[in-house]
Amino acid sequence: MRRFLISLLPALALMLAAGAAKADGGGTFRSAMRTGCIEMGTLHTTCGHRLDETVLQGLVHIKWTGDGVQPMLAESWKTPDGGKTYVFSLRHGVKWHDGAPFTAKDVVFSLNLYANPKVGSPWSQKLSAVTGYKAFQDGSATSLAGVKAVDDATVQIELDSAKPLWIELQLIAISIFPEHILGKVAPADIKGNAFWVNRVGTGPFIWKKYESDQYVEVDRNPDYFLGAPKLDRIIYQIYKDVPPIIAALETQEVDAMSYEGGGVPISELPRLQKLDYLTVLPKFSAGLPTYLQFNLENKRFADVRVRQAMLYAIDRKAIIETVKQSAGELLNTLFPQDWARAKDLEPYDYNPDKAKQLLTDAGWDASQPVDFIYYYSDQMNVDTVTAIQSYLAAVGVNIQPRLLDPAAINQIYADGSFQMGFFAQGMGLDPSLGSPLVVCGAKPLAMGYCNPKVDELFNKGLESNDRAARAASYQEASRILNQDLPKAWLWNEVRPLAFNNRIVGLAQHFKEQPLVIFNHPVYNEVEKWEVAK
Incomplete structure (x- = not known):
């Protein structure tokens, strides 16, 4: 990796010099990205969604402030029936980066691509409320009945029931793809298709170059519909794990760290906070x-x-207080939102004797090791996995930890060999965003869990925009998930982040952002960012 950075620096220096010579802004923004985020594509990764902020686009994006959506490829919309039917008016004159016109055909194609069971996207659940979704999933239909193009500039989406928050909480996860390119690809071949390493989008930056597991270069789109970006280009520099990203921030080889896979380790915060060229958000x-x-x-x-x-075997309070240095909140169900959690949950306090008895009663075979996958490579998370390994060993569960990148993890999901692991799901905006983890048929993240009552409650939680009414549904779901334990809930994370002040607009937007917004393209006015003079 260091050899790659040394070889890349001269090229980056030339790009920066070229940008600095321009009087009207210019320059290069350098953002770190974890390996495994690019080649599988938007439909099958989480961290790759950041490219949907700059290259691809959605109908709407969540605003960086977390309090509404920004019209993107949809210029406006209306609902004549309180949220059961949505009619979107698309932006006129938008073109794909290859010059082809953007039309309603692209929108209809994209929504069907997400929902197509042959594609197998974990994000298909975001469209589960669309009329015809279940029929598409079980093979009795070949498309979403509720999605249609009214004309080239208008799309209508019909839901199974009124959901007034559907755009703000579900549609924000959906990106729009060029039908004239991906429409020629068989659904089963979408994952890992060559398109994902040479993307054609409608966003503020145009795909220029990709060097596998090294970097992506995207260049300024002078015809962007929200205005030509001030920056000349963005370089996404790809790293295998967190420590080299922290080193690159410190040496100013990158301007922004990735927030997937771990933030600034707690132990590194004092040193980074002393660097006057960085803005550090220690309790993000x-x-x-x-x-x-x-x-x-x-x-x-x-x-x-x-x-x-x-x-019961894991002393979660001790891990939070010692290994995590109090950077976390104990959690006994899925939802990080306090208003969505019931108050009478089983606390699962540390009790190794009870753990041993439960394992004995269940006929657990302690002689068989467990393949245990994790993704977070910073020292705090490595120490956390080590602590979990020790606690489980004490009751007769022999986990064997393996660090894998997202591509490798998705492969063992696909081949069915996944057994157990240490993971997290970004869903701070709303409890509804946890549905891919627990609703029936949600592959791969539900991992075979299915409780129709949970599905019913998640669906009901989207049928009102009144928090008190929604809270009743999610609190009931929280009790079920506390008892069923489809996952063993550990804690709610904080994720310290750091940014170089060289890029005007970068740190400023993150300081206004209430929390890390995972798994969704975020509208953060990147077209207005610039290199400080």
């Missing part, structure tokens, strides 16, 4: 429930007593 809320994930289709984990035992 992550809205990130962290948990042990189980493959419930593996008979070793199908018995809830096994999952309960593992939670």
